[in-house]
Amino acid sequence: MKGMITEIQRFSLNDGPGIRTTVFLKGCNLHCKWCHNPETILRKKELHFYPQNCISCYKCVAVCPSKAHKKIGGEHHLYRNLCIQCGKCADVCYAQALQMSGQLMSVEMVMAEIIQDKAFYLDSGGGVTISGGEALFQKDFVLALADACHREDIPVAIESNIAFPFSIIQEALDAVDLLMCDLKIFDSEEHKKWTGIGSELILDNIRRLDTSGRPYILRTPLVPGVTDSDENIGAISDFVQSLHNLLYYELLNFNPLGDGKYKSLDKPNEFVQARPLPESRMQALAGIAGGKGFEVRVA
Ligand code: SF4
Ligand code: SF4
Structure with a gap:
């Protein structure tokens, strides 16, 4: 259970x-x-993004299987419509800019x-x-x-x-x-x-x-x-x-x-x-x- x-x-x-x-x-x-x-x-699980915590390490871009994180023109973009709530990005985000609920x-x-x-x-x-x-x-x-x-x-x-x-x-x-x-x-x-x-x-x-x-x-x-x-x-x-x-x-x-x-x-x-x-x-x-x-x- x-x-x-x-x-x-x-x-x-x-x-x-x-x-x-x-x-x-x-x-x-x-x-x-x-x-x-x-x-x-x-x-369902949900992904929180706190950009003020982001230290621009871009580990999230590397691990995301859905390419929901992108670095464009030096800026971090999150495309929530692509996210499958796997939690991999939150696991590698030591700055806690990304956190999973659930x-x-x-x-x-x-x-x-x-x-x-x-x-x-x-x-x-x-x-x-x-x-x-x-x-x-x-x-x-x-x-x-x-x-x-x-x-x-x-x-x-x-x-x-x-x-x-x-x-x-x-x-x-x-x-x-x-x-x-x-x-x-x-x-x-x-x-x-x-x-x-x-x-x-x-x-x-x-x-x-x-x-x-x-x-x-x-x-x-x-x-x-x-x-x-x-x-x-x-x-x-x-x-x-x-x-x-x-x-x-x-x-x-x-x-x-x-x-x-x-x-x-x-x-x-x-x-x-x-x-x-x-x-x-x-x-x-x-x-x-x-x-x-x-x-x-x-x-
Ligand atoms: S892993 Fe976290 S700190 Fe690193 S770029 Fe992604 S959101 Fe920012
Ligand atoms: S939870 Fe998984 S699919 Fe969603 S943005 Fe993070 S790594 Fe990508």
Whole structure:
């Protein structure tokens, strides 16, 4: 069993309780236009090019089987349409101007990383978080990895957009200790405009999740001009008020750090100008959600 992984991040403090290792899987069923991890959207491997790191050694030109790298007039050109994602150029690029996203890893390979910090998980109430991209896009790998973690007594959480048939959510619930899911936009047309699908399936899954008796957290990523309106947070809060078994609701401030990755992949970033919300606005939105009988957190 192998999964397509983009990164294994150790000592993570923002992906669930305690000290955690977060495993980022590659591939997503939604296409949120503000995504700050653009390399996790496609399931296939991708080549990043950071020209500012290039030292003009042209080893990439020599090894590329597709002639995707060319030196023309003393300048380095990358023809992405020729690239077959073999990774040979990144292997020889010691300046790290070329880097591959996406590595097929077995459960055993991932566990070898995870196990190194077992003592920290147990001391801090932490564990492993499986994230993405979309974790459940590689459901079978997630189930196998969760099983391997539990055999080591390591708790497992997953982050998911839960835009799947509920039977898949149920399998995940049975396999992990905590589900952290997003509710980004309440209005279905707006949800479709910004993510590619309407909100009905997600809302319905949250209602079913709430009756499952399993622990879960709801979160809204705050994206300037998209999810951060009083109306959206108000509508989501009214919906959350109807739930009974939520651990807490969390507002996540905008993360602007994806722009370098967009550039390195030659992909447009519609949110290049967007910045995190000021603390006063975060507190104002928390105030809209607060006082309704559920805990609100801000991150
Ligand atoms: S191998 Fe790396 S440093 Fe060398 S020319 Fe290619 S991109 Fe630049
Ligand atoms: S990943 Fe392979 S095919 Fe693509 S540019 Fe690098 S060497 Fe060429």
